[in-house]
Amino acid sequence: MPLFPKRQPSLLAMHLPLRSTKSVPNMDLFQAIAEGKEAVLSHYLEDLSDTIRRLKVNDRDKNTGATLLHQAVKVKNSAILDMLLTYGADPNIKDKMGFTPLHYVAKFVRPEKRRSVILACEDSASLMIQTLMSAMGTGANAIDAWGMTPLHHASLSGNSHVVRCLLPYTSVDKEVTDKQGRTALHNAATLGDAEVVRLLLSHGANIHAVDKKGLTPLHIAAKEGSLQAVRLLCEQILKDDNPLIRLSRRDKQNMTPLHYAVENNHIEIVRFLLEKGVDPNFPSSTGLTALHLAAMRSGVPMCELLVKHGATTDVLADGNKTPLYLAATNDRPLIVAFLLDQGACIEDRDVEGNSPLLGAVDSGSVEVVQLLLDRGADIESRNNDDRNVLHMAVLSKNEDVLQVLLSVKASELLINRKDYDGDTPLHHAARNAFLEIVQILLRHGAKASAKNSSEETTLHAACHYNYPNVVREIVKQDARLVNETDIHWNTPLHVAAQGGYSETAAILVEAGADLEAKNYYEWTPLTVACKKGNFDTVSKLLGAGASVNSVDKMKNRPLHIAAQFGNTTVVDLLLERKDVRDFVCKRNANKKNCLDIAIEEDHRGVVEALLKSKFWRELLQNSIESDQYGTHQTPLRSLIRTMPDLATLVFDNCVLVEAASDEDPNKSVTYQYQFLDDAFCGCGHEDSDDDSDSDSDSTVPVRKVYDDNGNVLPGIPLYSKDFGTLKQNHPLMIMANERRRALLGHELCKSLLLHKWESYGRYxxxxxxxxxxxxxxxxxxxxxxxxxxxxxxxxxxxxxxxxxxxxxxxxxxxxxxxxxxxxxxxxxxxxxxxxxxxxxxxxxxxxxxxxxxxxxxxxxxxxxxxxxxxxxxxxxxxxxxxxxxxxxxxxxxxxxxxxxxxxxxxxxxxxxxxxxxxGIYVVMFTNVLSTFCQFFMVFFLFIVAFALTFFALLQNQAPFDTPWKAIMKTTVMMVGEIEYDSIFTENVLPYETSSYILMAMFIVLMTIITSNLLVGLAVDDIKEVLEQAELKRLGMQVKLVLTVETMLPTWVRRRVVVQKRTLKPNKKTKLAILLRRMIGINIQMDQHKRQDEKYTVEKVYEHQQAMERSLKHLLERMNILTQQGHQLEKSLNALSRRLADEGDVRPRSARTSVSNDL
Missing domain, CATH: 1.20.1330 (f41 fragment of flagellin, N-terminal domain)
Incomplete structure (x- = not known):
């Protein structure tokens, strides 16, 4: 198989007019080189023109970016290499990794095991290096993507023959550093090749060169464990002046070669360096000597060797840690025994006050703990946090260590000792859900009733983190703890309820926890659970008989607290109780019921749940004094201001329709006005001053206001004698001021307006x-x-x-x-x-x-x-x-x-x-006038500026002979009456040029810009009024009716205010319709048949409010989910720790690395 896959020609070669021979019309040059077809390749290249040939010999592989020269070097064919260079190949060309052909020689041309192959390879390498060096010129030091030269690669790969061939060339720089700051000698030390190190040293490589971490070649050789390389480097160093200083040179962490040798357990190199006189007590930047490192990572022989050559056993590292402390905390019992035999102090403390025994207990080494106890370590020692060995054993969660410690008789005095926070070992075990450790401590006499500095018992600690198994174990030991209180008078049941831990709460209730116990704020566990909002916890407490009528210092009941913190599910649960009537309308010390509180805290879900309950009428009858809005602030008024969409829900509830269909002639609509028109109010003003928990002290006191016919009873006063307050605080006026168009357009409001107008307003x-x-x-x-x-x-x-x-x-x-x-x-x-x-x-x-x-x-x-x-x-x-x-x-x-x-x-x-x-046109006029008054100051300054200037230039003319006349004339000129001819033609101009310039500026600034600005402002004001015409119209109707109402004496108002009104909308006579059109106001009652079109600004405003409400609701849900996530995380952490303990069968002491101590 070829070394390179069949290669596609480059884009440049594809577009060139290639000439090919008849025998090889489509030759893959990379494949030809891989197969060693030197003659075919030569014949092919000879047949090409010079230009095409130069391009072809420098063509690249699509994947690696390698050229034909790289390919020739890789297959070790020096003849093809020489031929390609002859045909114009670039010897300094690089592939995608920055490798030149010479890099390839250093990386790939390596001798094999057979001697005949070694000789052939060496000859091939020598020949290729000689050929490339003669062609490259200064390119011998070219660097790749990592900043490494060919000499770097040859040194790192141990290619001594290539190193031997490169070093004689003077152009080869031996001190070039790569991106880590390392030279070729560093790389040779890393590999530990003694031959390469010797070659570099013989050709003058700098033995003291340091990389970016301050490491010399000796540091690296000691770290990698090459004894031969260390010997060669040390022999060279010993020839210098002050050789011991060179041998103990420190890097940027103040680590010497000895540190690295000890850290990596190269004992022969350590022995060699020590024999050369290296001081074993040199500290690193963290204060660690070679003995510290040996105590942590090596064995006894290494420590013996260091101590034999003068290493101090009690030397302190950072944090005041001795070698003995580090050996104890790293589970090295043999080294601990050796150091103790050498006279190491067994009670030396680190900066946190931990002795070797405390450190060993914390690390969980049973064998070391036993050894230290046998050697006389103080079992009563404490650290800076006043924690003893039992505290540390519990926190490290090591039962074996704890058993060893408890087997010592002196531990009986320690089991109930308290640390800096007043916590006993049992507190820590309970807080971290170490059930087995809790059982062990209780069996050995640990007091479950012990309290810490916050006066929390161990049961409080277990309840804080929801560990029901631990809670059950402690309660089994001492059931009286369920009613113990902490510094804030919280019982364990308070703590469980505060965390929302229903299972833990159920265990405490079953054990007899007091359901009515009150903490510092006089909150019962049920009140705390209502604040947290955990449905299961509240349900369990209610099922156990917790009282829903308990009050705190501010007379808040559980329902008040649930409403205050927006826990809708808890509110729903409380509203489903059979005795809900006994507490749903109760008020706190601020005279607020649960609906007032929910509205004030902006918890829409709670408000909606309360308004949809069957007690919505009673809840709406409350009245409070507000610092912001004054007297008689009812829930409905608050809803109008902050939650207008939920106020619509109240209005809908106040409209009762009785009809078979909309066209039913007997259809009747009853409008209930007692919440919307409540000037005569009999609620919320006669609370008792008794602060007891009785059922009647904070109920809304309701005086009967209306008789059976819905008329106001004689003697019922107005809630304020100030008629202006009655007008401004009326729900209808609040809607108008807050621009609640949808509410004002509701049929209930329109019905009330129509009733007031027909009763007395029109007259x-x-x-x-x-x-x-x-x-x-x-x-x-x-x-x-x-x-x-x-x-x-x-x-x-x-x-x-x-x-x-x-x-x-x-x-x-x-x-x-x-x-x-x-x-x-x-x-x-x-x-x-x-x-x-x-x-x-x-x-x-x-x-x-x-x-x-x-x-x-x-x-x-x-x-x-x-x-x-x-x-x-x-x-x-x-x-x-x-x-x-x-x-x-x-x-x-x-x-x-x-x-x-x-x-x-x-x-x-x-x-x-x-x-x-x-009135809509009057509103337009007043809006424009208001805008002009706001702009008038800027406008007036321009008038004064031009008037005084005209006065200075045109005093000879009557309209400008005094400053006041000049101001009036300038004001008139601004509206267009300039009288140019009379000023500039018919009169003499003493300052003609200045006068013309001033007039031009006046025409531009005042007549054109300012006038158009005023017109534009007026147009915007009129447009705004038109866009909100429906809202303005309804607002003016409200102000008209309420203004007329302020003129009425109280006895007249008492006659016209009614609780409800029933209409027969399908039984209107023609005469009634005619009279209403003649002397009535334009109020459209049929809301379902006529939906007024909303203007753009109003749509945007309402949409923005809806988005704000949705965002706020989303944030509330996110907070709830975050809290649930935290609880789930705690539970999962506890479960994972428990599973880890059950799966970790092998004790820590059995995991001691004996081989490291040998």
Whole structure:
């Protein structure tokens, strides 16, 4: 079989016009070389042109990248090699691994066993090296992918003949280093070939060269165990000055050749180095001497040899470890005995305070432990953690060592000794599930009731890590431990419940554990289990009779805790109990029930489970005080703010439909409003101050609010006397402020809005509107029918007529040519009375509203109303005889009249804003105005900048002769009234160039950019309002109805608030429909027939909320899975340790390597 597979021609050769002979039209050159067809190959190459020939002789193998030269070297054919070089083959060419043909000579041209073959191979190698060296020039030191030269490979493979042939060439560099920093001499030392080492040394190879780890050739030879190579290297070193220093040279880890020889158990090399005078006490960077290494890895003969040549037996390595300590911890009993015989101290401690006996116990060497005890080691010794030999034996989980220690009488004093944390050996055994060791310790008198620094018994320790077999064993020994408490008053059952260990909890309950024991936080085991959320543990505790009514310091019950930590399965389990009515509505010290807590902690699963239970009505009747939202915060209000989709579930429950089908004429729909319209509330305000565990102290106190007909009973107060609070805290107003369109569009909310509007809203609103329209008409007529106090034809008229000395309106009228035209009209005189009366009525209404709404009254709308009505009164009142006789007001009254007329019409806009079909446009206007006010500061700065500049350049013109006029003129110019001709053509320009530049900047910045920016902002505001038109419309309906409601006295409100309302939607008369369309508000009740299209922004918002909820739910599930994974991991670890112990039949002492000690 050929050495190379049949090769495909290269891409370059495939595209060349090859000429072939008739005899070999398609020759595979690699195959021809492998078969030794020198003549055929020569004939083929001769027939090619020079260009094609040069390409063919350098052609490569597709897989390895080798050329014909590599192939010739590999088959050891020097004649073909010489022929290829003659035809132009490149001698320095490399394959894919970076090997040149000379590398191939070093790797593959090796002598075989037969002498005739050896001679032929040597001749072939010599000839090929001579041929390649003459052709390569400086390429003899070419490196491959590992940085190795041909000399490296020859040295590493022990090819002494190639080394012998290469070394005479001066171009061959003997000190080239590979990627590890090693020279050819390093490689020769690695192989241990004495002949190659001798050749390199004879040709001047540097014996002191070091690689990247600081290793010399002597280090490597000592490590690999070549005694001949070590001898040759040492002979060369001994010729230098200070040979002992050279022989003990250290690498980067401060390891000498002696260290490596000892570490690899090359005793003859160690003897040779020691005989040459090498000091055996040189420490490495970790402080290890040769004796330390021998104690860990070699046998007694090595230690004897080192000690014989002066090795110190008590020398300390890092961590204060002696050779004796290392021998003891590495299970070397013979070496331990030898070192003790040599006088090694048996009680030397390492940095952690461990003696050789403690170290041996920790490593589990029975024979070493017995030996040290027989030699007088202190069995009561302790380390820095105050752990004795029994602690160490338990932690190493070695029963044989423990039995040996317990057989010593002094161990009786140690079995209940405590370490630094107060743990006894039995604590550690219980904590690590060492059942057999627990049984051994208990048989030898270990106290299961011993407590550590956390006052935990051994039973606590076993329960912490869920080891039921250990728990069962300890309980069998002392059943009283099931009710012992730790520093936090936790019993073992608390610990098991906290970990969610149902099997362990069942064992403790069976042993008589107190189910009602309370810890420091006054939590029972059931409460702890509800926090953890383990269904099986809670189920077992409930089945054993654990009380669901136990309370902690904050009067939280197990159901509260389960809801607080979002354990839905536990909540479902508690809700399925027969006595659930006794505790489901209980409240804690903060007056919160389980539903309040679940909403506050944002546990959607728990909230949904509670709302779907049959106690959802009772749970929704709670009320608390909130620091953030104020008084009377019910679960429904919290749901609206944080979980609007679950609030929809409540609304659905409040709508009861009785009908055979949707078209049934007797179909009735009952809407229950007690949670949505709860201003008259009888719940959550009369808790007892008793802190006992009674069943009645924390139940929601519910006062009967409605009679049998659903009307509010007499004497039931509002939950707040502040009508503003009642309005802002109303669930409908919260929906409007939180932009809960889906909730506002629910048929329950629409039904309530319609009920309020039809009951009192339309009467109050349209009545107030009618009176206001009368006031507005009279005020307008009065202003139009009353002459101004400064007539324009008065001869002494000026713009400040009200400040003319001795000015008298009556005197002016008397001097007029037509005195009658300056007299007040009869209608204006009569309208004065109406204006006066209506203004007083509205002011009284404002006082009443101020009393009801308190601090919520202070807003711009109410301030405008006060200004309007007060100015109107002052405007129509006669302060002088002249005004009484002529009706002409004083000049200052005329100013107030102007203000009152303006405000009266502006307030009309505010009134119609509450009508949904018109109010949407008012909302657009106010949004645009708000945006402009925010932008006004930047806008005003530009105006001032240009105005002051215009003032400086155009003071000669009247519109700019003062700064104030310049500001006003600049503002007018911004809207387009520039008057370019009057400024630049009809007037003189003192600073013409600057004026034109300034005008150009003004046109660009103010007229074009700023104006378009304002328009763009306005368009965006209007677009936003239109996109949320449905939400705005519903919000305005809510604000209209609730604003009207604040005007009602309490006794009127009590009459119109109802608990429920039943409608017959399929029995509407035509008259009712007509009246509703005329005087009703536009509320669509049939939610199933009409689904309003949602706008893009609203869709995105709702989708984002849904994604946030899903992500939060996913994180909760991940946390639960993580906890379960940790529990499973603990169980698997315990199981694996148990299986390993059962499968490990052979004790550690039987695994002692006797051969290493010989």
């Amino acid at each position: 109050v609103y349209y009545g107030t509107m009618s009176i206001y329209m009368l006031f507005l008409g009279c005020l307008t007529s009065f202003a139009m029918g009353t002459p101004a106090p400064c007539p324009l034809d008065f001869p002494h008229f000026n713009t400040t007529c009200s400040f003319i000395s001795r000015y008298n309106t009556c005197a002016v009228i008397g001097e007029a040519s037509d005195e009658g035209q300056y007299m007040q009209t009869d209608f204006a005189r009569k309208a004065k009375i109406i204006i006066f009366m209506v203004s007083l009525i509205f002011l009284l209404k404002e006082v009443f509203q101020m009393y009801n709404t308190r601090w919520n009254y202070l807003d711009l709308e109410n301030l405008s109303e006060w200004s309007c009505y007060v100015c109107s009164l002052l405007f129509v009142f006669n302060f002088t005889d002249c005004s009484a006789s002529t009706g002409v007001p004083e000049p200052w009254q005329w100013h107030l009249g102007v203000v009152s007329v303006f405000l009266s019409w502006a307030l009309l806009v505010i009134y119609i804003r509450k009508l949904p079909f018109l």
